[in-house]
Amino acid sequence: MFLRVLADRRSLIYQMVRRDFEQRFVGSAAGYLWTLIHPLVLLLSWVFVFQFCLKVPPPPGAGDNYTLYLFCGYLPWLLFQDTVQRSANSLLDQSSLITKTLFPSEIIPVTLFLSSLASHAIAVTIAVVMVRYLTGQFSVLFVLLPVYTLFLGLFTVGVGWIVASLQVFLRDTAQMVLVLLTGWFWLTPIFIDEHSFPEQARFLVKYNPLALVVRGYRERLMTASLPAPGDLLTLALISSAVFIAGGMVFRHLKRGFADVL
Numbered sequence: 001m002f003l004r005v006l007a008d009r010r011s012l013i014y015q016m017v018r019r020d021f022e023q024r025f026v027g028s029a030a031g032y033l034w035t036l037i038h039p040l041v042l043l044l045s046w047v048f049v050f051q052f053c054l055k056v057p058p059p060p061g062a063g064d065n066y067t068l069y070l071f072c073g074y075l076p077w078l079l080f081q082d083t084v085q086r087s088a089n090s091l092l093d094q095s096s097l098i099t100k101t102l103f104p105s106e107i108i109p110v111t112l113f114l115s116s117l118a119s120h121a122i123a124v125t126i127a128v129v130m131v132r133y134l135t136g137q138f139s140v141l142f143v144l145l146p147v148y149t150l151f152l153g154l155f156t157v158g159v160g161w162i163v164a165s166l167q168v169f170l171r172d173t174a175q176m177v178l179v180l181l182t183g184w185f186w187l188t189p190i191f192i193d194e195h196s197f198p199e200q201a202r203f204l205v206k207y208n209p210l211a212l213v214v215r216g217y218r219e220r221l222m223t224a225s226l227p228a229p230g231d232l233l234t235l236a237l238i239s240s241a242v243f244i245a246g247g248m249v250f251r252h253l254k255r256g257f258a259d260v261l
Contacts, residue, residue, distance in 0.1 A: 009104055009107050012104070012107065013107050013110060013111055013114070016107065016108075016111040017111045017114045017115050017118075020111060020112065020115040021115045021118055024115075035118070035119045035122045035123075036122055036126070038119075038123075039071075039075075039122070039123035039126050039127075040126060042071070042074075043067065043071050043126070043130065046067045046070055046071060047067045050066055050067055050070065051066065051067055059193035059195070059196070064135070065134055065135055068127070068130060068131055068134060068135070068222065069218065069222065070190065070191065071127060071130075072127050072131075072217050072218045072221045072222060073189070073190045073214040073217060073218050074190055075120065075123055075124060075127060075217060076148070076149075076152055076210065076213045076214055076217050077185065077188060077190055077210060077214065078120070078123075079113075079116055079117065079120045079149075079152065079156070080152060080155075080156050080159075080210060080213075081181055081185075082116045083109070083112050083113045083116050083156045083157075083160055084156060084159050084160055084163060084177060084181065085174075085177060085178070085181070086112045086116075087108070087109040087112055087159075087160030087161075087163055087164045088163045088164060088167050088173060088174035088177050089167060089174055090108045090109060090112060090160075090164050091105060091108060091164050091165070091167065091168050091257065092167065092168065094108055098257055098258065099257075099258050105254060105257065106161065106247070106250055106251075106254070108164065109157055109160030109161055109164050110157055110160075112160065113153055113156055113157055113160065117149070117153070120149075124145065124221075127221055128142060128221065131221055131222055135222070137222065137223075137224075139220070139223065139224040141220050141224060141225075141226070141227075142220045142221055144216075144220050144227060145216075145217065145220050145221070147227075147232070148213050148216040148217060148220070148235070151209075151213065151232075151235045151236055151239040152209075152213050152239070154239040154240060154242070154243040155209050155238065155239040155242050155243065157243060157246065158239075158242035158243040158244070158245060158246030158247070159242060159246060160246070161246035161247060161249060161250040162245075162246045162249050162250070163177050164250070165249060165250045165253040165254065165257075166249075166253070168253070168256075168257055168260050169253065169256070169260060184208075184210070187204050187205065187208060187211075188205075188208060188210045188211050188214060189205055189211055189214060189215070190214060194211065194215070207234075207238075209234075209235055209238045209239060209242075212231050212234060212235045213235065215231065216231065216232075216235075
């Protein structure tokens, strides 16, 4: 049902994505350049801290550039985190549309993900260029990145549906999301290599879909290795399950939105 609704509302989704993306830079002198400035500043700051100040040795499989290793792994997390955090209050922010019109509220978290995806695409482009410039490596397998982004999108939208609908009835949900994302971040091997996790805690990494996406991004951007079929299958199953579960939760709770909002 949700896929049919999304397909039928393509024009509306496009307009909302465009409006959300433009609103981020209303009144800004640099405008869309901020989508380029933010990832560049992040990358340069990490170069300064980790390579020049701390002189952190790269973990196994990271190659010679620890900063790029971090940057490539952080990109999918940033897309996930930004979408989920903004989704938490998204229905409250659009309450006038939901209560006064026959508005398909399920598209709101979708539009937030697609809006963040535009900035994400720019950051990934920077990562590809920097990997080529700093390491001299380039693999055509980076074209498989959209597969990981697709599964990440299904998972993220599913989580976004759940937190957005719960926030309507339980206004502490947004704060709980911030706490959970903080813990989730450190259970995702971005700054900590997955082999550095205690043996007893590695199952948390194994079944963490964000860990699979982070690994996929790093491998596709920084190596020429083929993706592991088992990782892709696990990621596809988890992402699809969360997407469906999120849609069901949203559809069930949607019936009471108008009364509460």
